[in-house]
Every structure is written in structure tokens, then in C-alpha cells.
Amino acid sequence: MKETLSGMVTRVTGASYLVETGDGVSHRCWTVPGTVSENEGANLVAVGDRVDFQPKASGSDMPEGVITRVEKRRTALVRRREVRRNRSKEKEQVIAGNIDQLVLITSFDDPPFNSRLVDRYLAFAESEQLPLLIVVNKIDLDEEGMVEEDLEVYRSLDCRTCLVSAEDGRGIDELRELLRDRMSAFSGHSGVGKSTIINLLVGREELRTAETSCKTGKGVHTTTNSAMFQLPGGGYVIDTPGIREFNLSGITKENLRFYFKEFLRYMPECAFSSCSHTVEPGCAVIKAVESEAIDPARYESYLALLDSLDE
Template sequence: MGMMHTAEGFSGVVSEARGGMYEVTDSVGAVWLCRTFRGTKTRNEGTSLVAVGDVVDVVPTGEGGGREGVITLVGSRKSALCRKRDVKRNRSKEKTQVIAANIDQLAIVASALEPPLNRRLIDRYLVFAESEHLPVLIIVNKVDLVPLSCLEADMAPYRRLGYRTAFVSASSGAGLAQLVAELQGRVSAFSGHSGVGKSTLINLLLGDELQKTAALSEGNSRGVHTTTNAAMLPLPGGGYVIDTPGIREFSLSGISRENLRFWFPEFLGPMQECSFSSCSHTREPGCAVRSAAETGDIDASRYDSYLALYESLEDEG
């Protein structure tokens, strides 16, 4: 390891993680196969040492110009998507496993029909995104299956709150150009419930060539490390897509009954008028949030989502 101090290092972005080895893309787009060592330092304590999207310092170790290296430092993350650890099966000391780091936006994929639009699930994703201070893009797929007016009505509350939405159909190609524009120049983590067509959509966005590459690497990774596999896939028009698991696997550990109300942006104004400063907005008298939901100033379905999430947080402790 003595040579590490003399070799010139560089910094790059982790574009793929598989079984303890990491692909790191440098500033000119070359891919290096890297590993960590006992002396690898991190600016992020208590979580996965390296995740897709991490900015890392690398020292080349490849003999004769081979693109291999050792990761010496993992930079601090501006955002992270974490997965819950199963405590019983957790052999590692990490409390949380980071699926992806430094993403610019969470792309929530829902479907208009088959399965029907699940607004409660969208709200759960939004709470997660708000708590992580992540910009959001709500993508509704299969829009060819429902009348546009119904869809517009369903999504109006989100648009009023300033969330960006994209209506697409992976089968007809409708709305894809607008979606590509929303993804350009950003690192987007795609997440969605099973059956909404997330993978089909990603494959379509990546184009044929990349799709084949992704399928190949997927075929090789069916073994032990499937769960930790994540890859940052470049979009032909610029930007990257990271495929992630569904929200049920995300860690909502930072969200409690006490702070849930802050992750519903439309509550922030009315809550200042509540009779009690510690109002939970569930059953207290003189609750301005509840009355705003009754008069329609706050969308009733969003308020119902709040109540359902509030109840569920009791179990998660």
C-alpha cells in the first residue's frame, strides 16, 4: 500500500455498486473498477460506506495503465435514499443501507389505471421527499387508459402545491418528450409501486443500446448481491436515472407523529391559527388545519392521507 501516497489520485462518481466492487466514472467519462480498503475515509458516519452517486477520491492501482483503483475518501452526501435494515438478518454494523446518494430529484411513478391511481401512496412518497428536502417529479403512466379530464382533476391538488407532474404512456409514447425534458441534466431516482410500469418506462427512456447493457448486467447479478445492486444509467439526452425499490422498503425513520405535519406544505399556513401550539391536527378543538380540509382549502384526500400516515407511525415507533 506504500505506493498509494505517490500515485496521483482523481475524483469521480460511483456509477455502479456490485458485491464490494464499485464502478467509478471519472471527469472524462472513463470507468474505473475500484474497491475500498481499511483506510478508506468517509464524511458520512453510521451508513453504507459507498453508494451509487457518491463522489469519491480514487488512487489508481492498475498495473500497466489498467483502470483499477482504491477509494480513499467518500465525500459528504447532499441527499441519500436509505433502505431499512432487517435487524435480525443484519450482519453488518450499519444501521441504514444507502441505496443512492446525491440525487437531484425523486421521480415517483404511478399509474392512471391497472393498478388504479394510488394517491395515498403518492402522498407517502411526498412526505418522504419533503423530509429529505428532495425535489419531486410525479410521473403518471398509462394515461391512455383514462379520460384526461379525470386525471387532471386527480392531480390538480399536487399541481396547486407546486409539484411537477408528467403524464405519459409507455405503450403509446405520449408525453415522453416532456418527461425527457424534466429529467435532463438531473440525477433522478425512480421509485414506484409494482405494476405501474416503472421498468418499462426506464427502458424506453434509456433507448435500445443501454437497455441491452442493463439487461446483461442484470442477468449476471441474479446471485447473492441482487439487493445491493444499483446503477446510475445515463440518459441519451443528458441526465441519469437510478432505479430504486418501492417506498415500503425506504426508511421513514426520521418521520414521527410530532414532525409529520411539517411535511405537508399546505398545513404550514393554517397550523399557525390552531388553538393549541402542539396541535396534532387529528381531533383537537379549534384545529385550523381540519377546518381548512372541511372547507376545501386543503384537499380532503391529502388530509385523509395525513390521518392514515399519522396512525401508521404509531406502529413504526
């Protein structure tokens, strides 16, 4: 029996998986159907999974192996069922496993900072019990420091924030520190500078940026599969397709109120215990919004999100 190696899956391609061992070597690995136990009905192997594998003779430059065990993942970002191409497959598709934090890349301008989007991500992060780090890029476009006002409410909610400019390098070292030794899932609206930031962090031209792939200035989705990048200082970044593709089924009309955590202290005072904080008389949340103890824009986001959820 040959020795078994272990490592982490850094890329999922059509038929095989790239597994990186502790020494930084990548191995091209396969699974043999029926030989590896399932990860709770979700797909067998995802980026971020820890696996054991048996090395086998390789015909190419890259060492090869057969996966023999997949460790149970601590956390998983799951792709929304509706957008799966192959509907006959009953298994959910895991975008990434073992995530430590969600990192939302936004920009101060071009495209403008979008609180509504941040609130969506924050509710999602709360529902998944993942910390959210809000990164605001393009602060070189913010000569008057206006971004502070946008971020005030998130800081009051104990959300970590980081201001950067991929253009002039400001804040990038601080961002590196916030990512060090952790597994971070990056997402964000197209055009905010996600690829540019990842390239800076990784220190090489790993991802195509909008500049090289699209000349219309509107930005395009240049990232198709989720890919993982090792950070020179330790830790990993996974580039994800973003919240539109995430499975939000953990959030319902009934439980959304618990994911706006500043509501929680007022909720026990509502006249009705099942209060949705929309139209009910004697609603303590609405009262707190009226006195601005709760940020009215956050409440607007709550209503908009509630409206977008299925019955």
C-alpha cells in the same frame, strides 16, 4: 505517485464499485479498509458518491483502481434498518447519494392511480427536502383525460407532474427535459412501467420488464440492487427499491403535520399550539378540511399516515 482520477460510483456490487470518470469510462474499484474516512457513520461508498481513486494494473478488460477519498454526500436515501439482512452491522445502508429529485412513477390505470401512495411519497420528499416529480404513465389508457382531476391537488401544492405513455411515447420528451443534468431517484409500485420508461430513456434494454420476466400479469420485483443509468442527454437515473425500503425515521407522529404543507397556514389558528389536527376542539385544520379549503382526501392520507407511525 501515480495520478489520481475522480469519478462517480454508478454501481455497487458485492466487493467492488464501478466508478465512471468524466470521459464515460468505467473503472472497477476497491476500498482498502481503514484508508478512507467515513461518510458520517453511514456506509462508506454508495451509488451517486463522488470518489477519487488510484488506477492500478488491471488483469481484465476493465481498468481498475483503489478508492482513496469519498466526497461528503449532499443528500442520501437511506434504507430502513429493520429490513437489513445483516443486523450485526451498525452502519446504515445508503441506497443512493447526492440525489437532486425524487421521481415517483405512477400509472393512470393497471394498477390504478393511488393518491394515498403519492401522499406518502410527498410527505417523505418534504421531510428530506427533496423536490418530488410525479410521473403518470399509461395515459394511453386514459381516453377521457380523467387523470387531470387526480393531479389537481398536487399541482396546487407546486408539485411537478408529467403525463407519459411508454406505450405510444407521449410525454417522454418532456420527461427527458425534467431529468436533464440532474440526479433523479426513481421509485414506484411494481407494474406501473418503471422499467419500460427507464429503458426508453436510456435507449437500450437495460432492465428486464415484467413482460419478459413474469407471465402472470401481476408484475414482480425484477430490480434487486439500486443501479444507476446515464441519460444520453445528460443526468442520471437511479432505480430504487421504493418507499417501503426507505428509512422514514425522519417522520414522526409529532412532525408529520409539517410535511403536509397546505396545513401550515391554518396551524397557527388552532386552539391548542400542540394540536395534532385529529380530535382537538377549535382545530383550524379540521375546519379548513370541512370547508374543503384543504383537500379532504389529503387529510385522510394524513390520518392514515399518522396511524401507521410509531408512538
